[in-house]
Amino acid sequence: MSTATQDTKHEAPAKPTTTVGKAADYLDQRTSIGVAVKEFARKVFPDHWSFMLGEIALFSFVVLIISGFFLTMFFEPSMALERYEGEHPASMHGQLMSVAFASTLDMSFEVRGGLLMRQIHHWSALIFMASIVVHMMRVFFTGAFRKPREINWIVGILLMILGLAAGFTGYSLPDDVLSGNGLRITDGVVKSIPLVGSFMSYMIFGGEFPGHHIVPRLFTLHIFVVPGILLALIALHLFLMVLQKHTQYPGGGRTDKNVVGYPAAPVYVAKMTGNFFMVFGVLVLMGATMSINNVWNYGPFDPSPVSAGAQPDWYMLFLEGSLRLMPGQGTEWVIFGYTLPLNVLIPAVVIPGILFTFLIVYPFLEARVTGDDREHHVLDRPRNKPARTGLGVAFLTAFIILALAGSNDLIATHFALSINAITWVFRVLFFVGPVFAYYVTKRICLGLQRKDRELVLHGHESGRIVRFANGEYIEVHTPLDEQERWLRVNYDAPAPLTIAPKTDARGVKRKGYGADKRWQGLSRFFYEDRVSPVTPAEVAAAHSHGEHDELTGSEHQAVEAGAGTSREH
Amino acid sequence: MSENQNNPADTSHEVTVTPQAGTDVERFADPGVPEHKHRLTDTDPRAAKRAERTVTFLFVLSILGTIGSIVAYVMVPPDGTTSGVRLSTLLIGLGLAVSLLGIGIAGIHWAKALMGDKEMVQERHPLATNDADRAIAVKDLNDGLQDSGVVGRRGVLKGAFFGALALFPLAIAVPLIGSVGGDWNVSKFKHTMWRTGTRLAIDPSGRPIKAADVTVGSVFHVVPETTDEFRETHEWINEKSKAVVLMVRLNPEDLKADQSPPGETWSHEGIVAYSKICTHVGCPVALYEQQTHHLLCPCHQSTFDIADSANVVFGPANRRLPQLPITVDDEGYLIAQDDFAEPIGPSFWERLK
Structure with a gap:
């Protein structure tokens, strides 16, 4: 300027x-x-380390485009078969392979910096998906998906799904044994779809698996269609973020009507640029020092061999685990001579369907059971929404158990355990784990809220013991300063929905009562247990009574009786 | 931040702590934005100077990293060996990483230590359009609709318009869908290239196998015998994807059962051959455990008992692996009696039709 x-x-x-x-x-x-x-130029952006997670996703995507451009200069997406003439690596010399695989070898061994770019590209893809998932966790647990950001939450889910698609289409391009078996699994899953499965398999492969069309087709998807849509949606994601202004964490002076933070120029521009170079630098460091996907060790695709202990990239593990956990007995149905392989459909289509549906539906569900139509720009502390936090952790638990199940063979070999036993444990945990995680998380949240109440009512323990003249000892508590206190009392603890009675004044049954009743039940699930923020009256009462014997009473009343009644004394 | 005063449109202002008098008994009052804390670099010019030097040093380091990366590119070309490629990758990468991290750390340190760090507050405005503008927008839309001259009339024209729009993609979609699946002959899933008398050959060499060469306990990865020319084609890869077989010789007394129908013998003196394509989602089932006679799919751990008709003993597969009926020819080579009796590999809707 x-x-x-x-x-x-x-x-x-x-x-x-x-x-x-x-x-x-x-x-x-x-x-x-x-x-x-x-x-x-001087638009204000709130500041918090967790706001950087989405930036990491964005910057990994930029690195993916830069390194991907480099790779396209040398990669040949053709499945024509050739005898490899290259001298390096020696083990591949003279082997029959596709041009795609040969050009992958060539760009790794002959192009200076080619292997570096391949490894940067692969690591960036892993970090891209990881940062998307962690960014989503941040958004979920702080309630940043609430009005007016529901649309951007959906855009974000689409970005994640497209990220999965980008990873999948790219992973299969080198046409090596490992990715070929991945495609084969895809083929098996697609074939399981009722009515159209076989035709969809032909549509994908241009005939029978593997054919000679799949690599060029995936290439077009990977470098044009998927990144094109990704770019458009990222633009929309960022546009909405700027339009709606960023959310901010709770604290003194931060309300739903303002933004407290630093100006775009110069602080944010400098920090974001710096962060881009940091992310780029770390990804380059990973690409330089950690080898990944050495396809020459697997060899060109051949439908016969398979390597034990093979793993997909981490973001596909949950699907792999889901397939592994499903018991096969009695789950393939034949109806009028038509085959319905539920042992594939349920884990590969239904389970991911349920997981994604939960993510898409959740913001609307929560708004409905909260009876909430306000704009929210101040984030929640996760402890202040125990049911949401519990559900989020339950979801993650299910996801992590599936991902671990996708590595059950490695767990078995590393810890010398029976793979059958591990599989059974995961089968049970998949159902029990999330429920347990929900319960424990919710209790921890409620405990933290009570701790907050205690702090606000009685202050910090100072460690100073005072003896009165009458011989009584007390510990002196220092009251919280107003900023500390504001952080702990500035939240809503919504009560379950109240609904109109079943019958009107003339005793006629009301239409829609049943639906209301069900919503109320769900609302109770969310907000039955809650800890209300401390009111000034409660602090005054606690102080006038002096000591902390009072505490237990007030706490119980708040939790058990629900609404934070100001106590009468 | 003095330019704010020049710019009345800028709603941001420096933070002042304005606690409202909190006499409300129901809710605490917002204490306002915390008082700004000065950094060391704001108060101590020596610290500021030191930060400035650090940032400059990091930028210089970045330049050196770039130079180092190019030097590595020129001086350490990969010699083709794996370790040579690794060394080249490492050196170019480390140079580039220093170059990028130098800029990154310098930028962030610059922003955090030297650039203004006073919190600013800007107002948010409701996202919804105000009522007056909304009314205008609705009116404009209605005017536009009226101008189009189709509201409530010209039904045939509207029908033709939407019909044309809905149909034209077909002219693209039909040829695309018609060709994208090749010949669309999905019944190919049901057959493999095994024929009566096809010799069993070793994968990948393609050498036919004599029954006498198969010792008890040994495992053979088997493909149909064919010409060398055919083995260099895509058709071969497609056929191989369906036809691969895993052959094991058991002690005849260990072989509890196979899939031979009454009156036929599909195995030969304890030699059994089963499709290697998993009936779950089609991975090659390749891990054979000699002691238990169990065959394990490394993808999803479906386990089949070779000694007992390749029945499923664990995992997500539902059906046993189809058996290839085998016998020996006059020269003692193992041959197929016929194709598999049922479609191999994963299930699909019209599998049994």
């Missing part, structure tokens, strides 16, 4: 004198870019 552009804003347009000023003037006369600069 030169002073020249500043000046042009106000006074009668003085001729800019500096070079930058002249350039800005030239541009502005043709684009009215000054309006955008005025709007965005």
Whole structure:
């Protein structure tokens, strides 16, 4: 921002004198870019380390595009068969393989920096998905998906699904044994779909598996279709974020009507640019030092061999685990001579369907059971929404158990355990684990809320013991300062929905009562147990009674009786 | 932040702590944004100077990293061996990483230590359009609809319009869908290239196998014998994907049962051959455990008992592996009696039709 552009804003347009000023003037006369600069140059963004997680996803995507461009210069997406003429690696010399696999070898062994870029690209894909998942966790647990951000939450889920698609289509391109078996599993899953499965398999492979069309088709999807849609949706994601302004964590002076933070220029621009280079640098470091997907060790695709202990990339593990856990006995049905393989359909289609549906539906469900139509811009502390936090942890538990089940063979070999026993344990845990996780998490949240109440009512333990003249000992508690206290009392503890009675004044049964009743039941599940924020009256009462014997009473009343009644004394 | 005063449109203002008098007994009052804390670099010019030097040093380090990366590119070309490629990758990568991390750390340190860090507050405005503008928008839309001249009339025109729009993609979709699946002959799933008399050959060499060469306890990965020319084609890969077989010779007394129908013998003196394509989702079932006669799929751990008709003993597979009926020809080579009696591999809707 030169002073020249500043000046042009106000006074009668003085001729800019500096070079930058002249350039800005030239541009502005043709684009009215000054309006955008005025709007965005000092736009305030709230600050918190967790807001960086989404940035990591964004920057990994940029690195994916940069390294991916490099790779496309050398990769040949053809399944034509050739004898490998290259000398390196020696084990591959003279083998029959597809041009795709041969060009992968060539770019790894002959192109200087080629292997580096391949490894950077692969690591970036893993980090891209990981940062998306962790970013989603942040958004979920802090309630950032609430109005007005439901649409952006859905855009985010689509981005995650597209990320999975990008990873899957890219993984299969080198046409090696490992990815070929991955495609084969895909083929098996697709064939299981009722009515159209066989035809979908033909549609994907251009005939029977593996055919000679799949690599060029995946290539087009991987470098054009999927990243194109990803880019468009990322643009929408960021546009909505700027339009709605970023959420902020609770704290003094932060309300649903303001944004407290630092200006885009210079602090945010500098931090974001710095973060981009950090992410890029770390990914390069990973690509330089940690080898990944050495396809020459697996060899070109051949439908016969398979390696034990093979794992998909981590973000596909949950699907793999889901397939592994499903028992096969009695789960393939033949109806009128048609085969319905539920042992594949349930784990590969139904289970992921349920997981994604939960994510998509949750913001609307929560708004409905909370009876909430307000805009929210101040985030929740996870402890203050125990049911949501519990459900989120339950979801993660299910996801992690499936992912672990996807590695059950490695667990078996590393810990010398029976794979059958491990599989059975995971089968049971898949159902029990999430329930247990929900219960424990919710209890921990409620416990933390009570701890907050205790702190607000009685202050910090100072460690100072005082003896009165009458011989009584007390420990002195220092009251919280107002910022500490505000953080702990500034939240809502919504009560379950109240609904209109079953019958109206004339005793006629009301329409829609049943539905209301069900919503109320769900609302109770969410908000039956709650700890209300401390009120000034309670603090006053606690102080006038002096000692902390009072505490237990007030706490119980709040938790057990529900609504935070201001206590009468 | 002095330019804010020049710019009345900028709603941000520096934070002042304005606690409202909290006399409400129901809710505490917002204490306002906490008082700004100065950093060491704000108060101590020496610390600021030190931060400045650190940032400069990091930028210089980044430049050195870039130079180092290019030096590595020129001086350490990969010699083709795996370790040579690794060394080249490592050196180019480390140079690039230093170059990038230098910029990254410098930028963040610059922002955190030297750039203004006063919190600012801006107002949010409700996202919904205000009522007046909404009314105008609705009116504009209605005016547009009226101008189109189709509201409530010209039904045939509207029908033709939507019909045309709905149909034109078909002219693209039909040829695409018609060709994208090749010949769409999905009944190919049900057959393999095994024929009566096809010799069993070793994978990958393609050499036919004599029954006498199969010792008890040994495992053979088997493909149909065919010409060398055919083995260099895509058709071969497709056929091999269905035809691969795992052959084991058991002690005849260990072989509890196989899938031979009454009156036929599908095995030969304890030699049994089963499809290697898992009936779950089609991975090659390749891990044979000699002691238990169990065959394990490494993808999803479906386990089949070779000594007992390849029945499923564990895992997500539902059906046993189809058996290839085998015998020996006049020269003592193992041959197929016929194709598999049922479709191999994963289940599909019309599998039994």
